Amino acid sequence: MSEADLTGGPTVRRFVVGSQLRRLREAREISRDTAGYAIRASASKISRMELGRVSFKLRDITDLLTLYGVTDAAQRDAVVRIAEQANDPAWWQTYEDVLPGWFHTYVGLEEAASLIRTYEVQFLPGLLQTEGYTRAVIAAGAPELSGDEVDKRADVRMRRQRILSGAQPTRLWAVLDESALRRLTGGRPVVQAQIRHLLAVSDRPNITIQMMPLRPGAFTVDGGGFSVMRFAEDDMPDVVYIEQLTGAQYLDKPEHVDRYLQVMNRLTVEALTPEATADALAKLLVQL
DSSP: OOGGGOOSOHHHHHHHHHHHHHHHHHHTTOOHHHHHHHTTSOHHHHHHHHTTOSOOOHHHHHHHHHHTTOOOHHHHHHHHHHHHHHTSOOGGGGGTTTSOHHHHHHHHHHHHOSEEEEEESSSOOGGGOOHHHHHHHHHHHOTTOOHHHHHHHHHHHHHHGGGGSSSSOOEEEEEEEHHHHHSOTTOHHHHHHHHHHHHHHTTSTTEEEEEEOOOTTOOOOTTOOEEEEEOSSTTOOOEEEEEOSSOEEEEOOHHHHHHHHHHHHHHHHHSOOHHHHHHHHHHHHHHO
């Protein structure tokens, strides 16, 4: 993978470098303990590096490349340059005071994804929220926040939505539980404006919205909402994101991703079609 092939920001570059380091280590049948010893670190640090969870020290990169037998100058330089770029600050780092550290990884992956498939139960996906709905969700979930902190968190969510527009917008396929649409988050006017927004954006060619209706025997998902992100880069595996109260899970093992893809495929079959969803949203808007 060359620099020119990469379309994402620092997060994707960390994942790509980590993936390359893992393949090189495994090809030489070198353990994480041995690799960690070579850079005066632990096996757990090697694991975090290979998962793209930490920034890189260039000395560690060059020492590992030497350990793994990479002597070609061009190959070494390519990895080092991408690792340097992976350490560049991202736009969302200016919001560190209001964003948990574990969420930074998600924003970076979201920005780099070519396709995001998401299922939500309690609230609507952040990428589809209006500003009024966003503020209501943030304030309800964290009433201790100051007005300035709510403003900053809302700013981040609105800025994240830029990936859905532009010359090469991200493809978003969202399955929304009807209960989330009927929950009067922020009050009736806020939800009405939110539904009108969903109807408007559903006309975009890169956005597909389906509603999972409240009906007897409807398909349910153990564990709640999740997202599956796909990337244009060959070195990037699909990643499943599961948000929790105090952290998040990022799953990229094929057997885990495949299971979530099966569930997502089932959801899209069981949910209303995009056309039927638009009709249901229009009826719900009248009922509110």
